[in-house]
Amino acid sequence: MAIVAAAAARAAARSVRSMAARSWGVTARAMSTSPEAGEYPGGVTLPFTTDMAFHDPADDDRIPVFRVMDESGMLREGVEGFGEDREDVTNMYTTMLRIHQLDTIFYEAQRQGRISFYMTANGEESIHVGAALGFNNDDPVYAQYREAGLLLMRGFTLQQFADQCCSNEDDGGKGRQMPVHYGSPEHHFYTISSPLTTQLPQAAGTGYAMKMEGKGRCCAVFFGEGAASEGDFHAGMNFASTLEAPVVFFCRNNGYAISTPVKDQYRGDGIASRAAGYGMPSIRVDGADVFAVREATRAARDMAVAESRPVFVEAMAYREGHHSTSDDSTRYRSGDEIAHWRETSNPIGRLRRFMESKGWWDDEREKAANKAERKAVLQALTAAEKKPAPDMSELFSDVYAGEQPWHLAEQEVALRKHMARHPEHYAGEGH
Structure with a gap:
């Protein structure tokens, strides 16, 4: 505060x-x-100085981690005003359970061949919920793969998630994107794009637009610490800083860039330390502490809007799951390591212990909540699988406004002729 x-x-x-x-x-x-x-x-x-001394960042103190709740779920000494509203805390917790069930079921669905790809957010659920509560719902968001929970908090339904992952006719992206590449204009959530870090320069431009708009909004952009090794990271940071754009750069430092651990990614003090070079204020927060994430995000947003400048947040977390369904993380880290962090840093377990200490939660409520969330996700997936694919013509729509240009019309005719010559390879209805 x-x-x-x-x-x-x-x-x-x-x-x-x-x-x-x-x-x-x-x-x-x-x-x-x-x-x-x-x-x-x-x-x-x-x-000025007459002492010829080199500045060595290794000699400086590290940026501390803002934390409200410890591993046991207890508020730290001297902390007040957090977790006092039972309904609010329960809603945060059940939303985290919903994210976990969504990830569990859709990960299994990919392994069963029902969808082509998936990425989970195990160990980072509190980042989704805390950040969603810290931003306003009309603040535009650029996400990167693991922010589905933030979109869920804004009202994107389980059915919409399922439709996108199944690429059916009700998919808002009309089947043009890989699964988990969500987007929703209604919820001010820009469609996720596969190329790493492209969203940071885009967010700088959107933040500048928010500044010119003058309505008290800011832009939020999420990325992992691995993305901070890309050139677009520096371009986006520098543009936002020099343009004095209200952008909150939110880095999820979850320990690994696919298979590369942080010790092989950088030598400085994490990613937040880089903000100073761009004239940005920064804060480091415990990503497994939903209260701390919420308050740090809210403060960062308020500062970005009030001072018309970018602000940097680094959330320290641990990616418990594989990078994606294309990855086997046991090839580069041990089961003991994963078990250790799941025990000490899992955000769902931490918040559950907090609620149990208040007498708000128990095993019976846990079982009922997980059963209800699992049932809702399964129903959405089952319904999504029954819907037909988008019509093949959607491959050529929305590229240009107005009438379809001649070269796309020719491509569509050529594709339809090809499909007619090889019907055995195109048996699916609609494509």
Whole structure:
């Protein structure tokens, strides 16, 4: 909460700094110096020293992790005002159970050959729920693979999830995307794209549009620590910073970029430490603590909007599942490692222990809740599988506005002739 309280003071100080920086670009003036400090291009004043010392980041303290609730589910000493509303906490918990059941059933469905691909969010469910509660529902979101729960929190139904993964006629993407590549204009959720990190420069542009719109919205963009190794990470960060765009960069640091552990990805202090190089405030939060994620996200959003600047959040978590159904994580990490983190850092278990300590939850409620969520997901999957595929013509629609151009019309005619010549390979109705 102290983060929010300090935002106004930082905004006032930053306003003065911004005015100085802007005046530098308008009026040429001689560089002023003193024995203690000097002014450099961009309106930056830096102290002088006669001590020739190299700055080594290894000597600096690491960015701490904001945490409200410990592994046992108890609030930390000195923490107040969290988890007091039983209904709110129960809703957060059952939503996390729903995400887990969705992942479990659809992962099994892929293994059974019923869908082609899937990615789970085991161990990161609290990031979905906490972040969803921290942003406004009309804040545009760019996601990357593991934010299905955030979309669920905004009202995207289990049936819509199932229809997308089955690529049927009710799929909002009309069967053009791989499973788990969700999108929904209604819920201000941009369609997920497979190429890694492309969403960060896009989010910078959207954030700038939110600034020009002036309606108090910000843009949220999610990515993993592996994506932070891509060039688009730096481009997106720099654009958002120099344009002073209200963007919250949300990094899920879950320990692995597919098979590459963090120790082989970078040498600095995680990903949040990079924010300083782009002039961004940053916070590191315990990704398995839903209360901490919610409050840190809410504070980051408020700061981004109030000060019209990007803010960086790094959520420390552990990816309990495989990277995707195309991966076998036991090839590069041990079962003991996975079991250790599941025991100490699982967000569902942590919140359940908190609720049990309050007398709000027990084994009977747990069993009933999981049964209800599993039944709802299975019903959605069963219904989705019975729906026909989108018509083949959808391959050629929505590419251009208005009338279909001649070259796409020719391609559609050629494809239909090819299918007519080889009916044995195209027996499916509609495609």
